[in-house]
Amino acid sequence: MNSHVSTNNTQLIKKRSPKFGHLLSEYGILLALTALVIVITILSPNFLTTSNMLNLFKQVSINAILAIGMTFVVLTKGIDLSVGSILAFSGIVTASLVTGNDTNLFLGIAAGLGTGLVLGLVNGLVVAKWKVAPFIVTLGVMSIARGLTYIYSNGRPISGLSNSFLVIGTGGFLGIPISVWIVLIVFGFCSVLLYRTKLGRHIYAVGGNENAAKTSGLNVDRTLMSVYCISGLLAGLAGVLLTSRVSSGLPQAGMSYELDAIAAVVIGGTSLAGGRGRLWGTLVGALIIGVLNNGLDLLAVSSYWQQVVKGTIIIIAVLVDRKRV
Amino acid sequence: MYDQQLLVEMKGISKVFNGVKALRNVSLKIRKGTVHALMGENGAGKSTAMKILSGIHKPTEGSILVEGKEIFLDNPKMALDNGIAMIHQELSPIFEMTVAENIFLGREPIYPKIHLVNYPKMYKDTKKMFENLGLSIDPKQRMKELSVSEIQMVEIVKAVSYDSKVIIMDEPTSSLADKEVEQLFSIINRLKKEGKGIIYISHKMDEIFQIADDITIFRDGEYISTNLAKTLDHDSLIKQMVGRELTDIFPERSKSVKDQIALSVEGITAKGYFQNVSFQLREGEILGLTGLMGAGRTEIAKAIFGMIPLESGTIKLKNKEVKIKGPKDAIKHGIAFVTEDRKEEGLVLPMSVKQNITISSLHKFTSGPMMKRDLETQVVDDMIKKLKIKTYSRNQLVETLSGGNQQKIVLAKWLLTDPKVLILDEPTRGIDIGAKTEIYKLMDQLTKEGYSIIMISSEMPEVLGMSDRIIVLSEGKVTGTLRPKEATQEKILSLATANKMGV
Numbered sequence: 001m002n003s004h005v006s007t008n009n010t011q012l013i014k015k016r017s018p019k020f021g022h023l024l025s026e027y028g029i030l031l032a033l034t035a036l037v038i039v040i041t042i043l044s045p046n047f048l049t050t051s052n053m054l055n056l057f058k059q060v061s062i063n064a065i066l067a068i069g070m071t072f073v074v075l076t077k078g079i080d081l082s083v084g085s086i087l088a089f090s091g092i093v094t095a096s097l098v099t100g101n102d103t104n105l106f107l108g109i110a111a112g113l114g115t116g117l118v119l120g121l122v123n124g125l126v127v128a129k130w131k132v133a134p135f136i137v138t139l140g141v142m143s144i145a146r147g148l149t150y151i152y153s154n155g156r157p158i159s160g161l162s163n164s165f166l167v168i169g170t171g172g173f174l175g176i177p178i179s180v181w182i183v184l185i186v187f188g189f190c191s192v193l194l195y196r197t198k199l200g201r202h203i204y205a206v207g208g209n210e211n212a213a214k215t216s217g218l219n220v221d222r223t224l225m226s227v228y229c230i231s232g233l234l235a236g237l238a239g240v241l242l243t244s245r246v247s248s249g250l251p252q253a254g255m256s257y258e259l260d261a262i263a264a265v266v267i268g269g270t271s272l273a274g275g276r277g278r279l280w281g282t283l284v285g286a287l288i289i290g291v292l293n294n295g296l297d298l299l300a301v302s303s304y305w306q307q308v309v310k311g312t313i314i315i316i317a318v319l320v321d322r323k324r325v
Numbered sequence: 326m327y328d329q330q331l332l333v334e335m336k337g338i339s340k341v342f343n344g345v346k347a348l349r350n351v352s353l354k355i356r357k358g359t360v361h362a363l364m365g366e367n368g369a370g371k372s373t374a375m376k377i378l379s380g381i382h383k384p385t386e387g388s389i390l391v392e393g394k395e396i397f398l399d400n401p402k403m404a405l406d407n408g409i410a411m412i413h414q415e416l417s418p419i420f421e422m423t424v425a426e427n428i429f430l431g432r433e434p435i436y437p438k439i440h441l442v443n444y445p446k447m448y449k450d451t452k453k454m455f456e457n458l459g460l461s462i463d464p465k466q467r468m469k470e471l472s473v474s475e476i477q478m479v480e481i482v483k484a485v486s487y488d489s490k491v492i493i494m495d496e497p498t499s500s501l502a503d504k505e506v507e508q509l510f511s512i513i514n515r516l517k518k519e520g521k522g523i524i525y526i527s528h529k530m531d532e533i534f535q536i537a538d539d540i541t542i543f544r545d546g547e548y549i550s551t552n553l554a555k556t557l558d559h560d561s562l563i564k565q566m567v568g569r570e571l572t573d574i575f576p577e578r579s580k581s582v583k584d585q586i587a588l589s590v591e592g593i594t595a596k597g598y599f600q601n602v603s604f605q606l607r608e609g610e611i612l613g614l615t616g617l618m619g620a621g622r623t624e625i626a627k628a629i630f631g632m633i634p635l636e637s638g639t640i641k642l643k644n645k646e647v648k649i650k651g652p653k654d655a656i657k658h659g660i661a662f663v664t665e666d667r668k669e670e671g672l673v674l675p676m677s678v679k680q681n682i683t684i685s686s687l688h689k690f691t692s693g694p695m696m697k698r699d700l701e702t703q704v705v706d707d708m709i710k711k712l713k714i715k716t717y718s719r720n721q722l723v724e725t726l727s728g729g730n731q732q733k734i735v736l737a738k739w740l741l742t743d744p745k746v747l748i749l750d751e752p753t754r755g756i757d758i759g760a761k762t763e764i765y766k767l768m769d770q771l772t773k774e775g776y777s778i779i780m781i782s783s784e785m786p787e788v789l790g791m792s793d794r795i796i797v798l799s800e801g802k803v804t805g806t807l808r809p810k811e812a813t814q815e816k817i818l819s820l821a822t823a824n825k826m827g828v
């Protein structure tokens with residue numbers, strides 16, 4: 001009798017526990033984000049206010065856009081260290097074209113995006129055609145783009161931008177900042193690209209097993225070039241956005257932004273070994289970093305300690321998430 | 326049950342993966358000084374059971390006893406400490422390290438006071454181990470310089486060197502040539518004499534009857550029976566494995582060969598691989614390409630598929646010369662290539678069953694840039710049914726599939742590219758007898774539908790049973806063409822070694 005009951009029990013547990021573990025590992029970072037929000041809300045009453053939230057989302061938007069692009073690259077087993085510099089160069093290029101009040105806004109923005117796309121294409125070409133390690137290639141382009149930024153701007157900020165341009169970074173629509181709308185649109189568009197198109201499949205395949213992808217007849221080079229182009233283009237977009245928000249083109253903008261982007265990708269559960277990962281995770285990863293930055297500021301933690309706390313939490317987040325096979 | 330002492334016993338073992346039962350209450354008893362064959366179809370749970378015994382997976386239920394004492398294995402190291410070593414189905418040595426470093430990984434001998442690795446001792450001990458087993462591999466060589474069979478031997482030496490009582494071999498011969506198999510068997514016999522227990526997993530029937538003392542059979546994750554090998558015969562073994570009578574392994578070859586030529590290669594040469602090779606493949610024909618390992622069979626296939634550049638010679642499809650610069654070209658021309666190494670070149674392991682099956686034919690499932698997901702799902706489900714792929718969901722990652730089912734995924738992938746010429750390199754390697762018959766039937770069916778097949782195989786019965794014509798290669802040259810009626814194992818073997826003895 002007794003034993004009968006206990007077998008029934010174990011069967012019940014067995015049925016449930018794998019599913020539960022599965023859920024936990026799949027959505028663990030959402031839990032982490034929620035926990036973080038709760039803790040900071042308790043510690044600082046100013047955190048969960050509408051104005052602070054809007055501010056936080058605005059802050060997060062730049063990193064979120066960079067990190068979404070970075071996700072594509074990391075899925076192919078690559079890395080893009082140049083996004084911070086590309087952001088700066090694109091920002092400067094756009095800024096130089098939208099000064100004064102009768103400028104062609106469209107042209108300025110297109111030039112900024114184009115700059116990002118071209119530099120991404122350079123990354124992609126060298127990685128795909130000449131098989132140079134992505135780390136090296138993008139490290140090189142990181143330095144080149146930064147140098148070009150200083151040359152182009154003579155090392156000076158460009159200010160006096162047209163008012164209509166500043167709307168992108170400061171304005172809102174339906175009570176939500178335009179930069180947040182842009183993140184949502186980019187996220188939606190990239191999700192479709194990654195999960196619903198051939199290219200998306202190819203990206204996972206190339207990252208998961210390049211050999212098999214080649215033998216299966218996929219165009220590996222073109223796939224690799226695409227991901228660096230996407231990353232470059234989005235870095236360009238981030239540059240335009242940042243320039244508008246701070247209402248000037250700053251040649252030193254975006255320093256070490258690539259690191260936050262990579263952190264968001266990894267926290268989001270995308271494997272640096274390629275072939276495994278998810279876009280929504282990256283978005284949550286960017287939010288975790290943003291909430292941390294914002295929360296620690298509100299709590300008046302010194303910027304030195306902020307770095308220590310941030311680094312620790314990044315490592316813990318990845319540890320928690322590692323249970324996913 | 327038996328009088329001899331039991332080395333290891335698995336009792337009432339069950340294992341659940343993500344809510345799906347891979348093993349249900351299975352048992353296994355290994356006697357001292359015996360070879361215990363573990364048999365069953367693909368996905369029957371053999372590897373899973375052995376991964377439990379070697380501490381990789383934890384059982385959901387059940388217990389493990391070593392020499393009568395219950396033990397709990399948290400990791401592979403604990404299994405090794407308890408005298409259980411496993412040689413995996415998929416080998417994973419550290420290629421950049423030397424043979425000796427691989428063998429002593431994690432227990433390197435050190436100089437006592439200064440705690441530095443004692444390399445001279447490491448190399449000397451390794452050398453001695455090899456000599457004891459009659460092997461001639463240089464301990465200082467890097468793993469990446471060894472052939473697959475040598476790597477296999479190193480893994481065996483490593484397993485033995487832990488002073489293990491039980492050594493598990495999961496399909497150890499799937500990439501070995503005949504001579505190397507004999508070498509392996511003599512090592513196994515030596516281990517037997519030393520009183521060790523060997524658990525031996527293989528789909529090759531003749532091997533089993535040659536080497537096994539006991540045979541345990543699993544089916545669909547369940548324990549079926551344990552018998553002395555000499556009390557079983559071929560047919561009853563198969564019947565227990567498959568769960569039904571399996572009369573003809575090879576189907577009656579349909580008369581599908583037509584006069585038209587589907588593919589012809591004329592005097593193709595790629596230095597270091599093969600010289601001046603010519604043959605023709607007719608529509609609806611199965612052309613067997615055989616020879617010893619290293620005879621250049623795979624390389625010829627790779628050249629046709631555009632993966633190895635040709636120095637001279639031409640390839641014609643339907644009498645029209647084609648230039649194939651890479652796999653993409655080849656696929657466009659209706660050639661498909663089921664490679665022999667499914668993990669390296671066939672599958673994207675972290676992707677799902679569905680995604681792997683459609684990866685080469687995505688253009689069929691797109692309208693504009695977007696995927697047509699319903700159509701994809703439907704076609705994939707049809708393929709899963711047609712090839713009888715055992716998977717709990719089309720979204721299962723292929724890395725968690727059993728070896729044989731992985732092979733079927735590769736086949737499914739290529740069938741979806743609508744090939745006219747199918748090149749199958751060792752198409753039934755690691756595939757169970759039931760699935761083999763399925764694949765043979767499928768091959769026959771395909772030739773009736775007008776496909777032409779080049780089948781590269783080292784398995785004589787398969788070559789003899791399925792080919793319409795047999796081409797034998799030796800050292801990169803064609804040494805003979807035979808009709809299956811006139812061909813015998815001896816004739817093929819003498820042609821396969823022709824160049825070696827002739828020179």
Ligand SMILES: Nc1ncnc2c1ncn2[C@@H]1O[C@H](COP(=O)(O)OP(=O)(O)OP(=O)(O)O)[C@@H](O)[C@H]1O
Pocket residue numbers: 342343347365366367368369370371372373374414715716725726727728729730755757
């Ligand atoms: N890590 C895992 N996660 C989920 N399912 C798994 C995992 N490993 C194995 N399985 C499932 O367990 C079942 C048994 O697989 P196993 O590899 O033990 O088969 P096998 O008998 O060794 O087959 P083969 O002869 O093809 O090697 C299969 O259905 C497989 O899909």
Ligand SMILES: [Mg+2]
Pocket residue numbers: 371372373414495727728
């Ligand atoms: Mg197996």
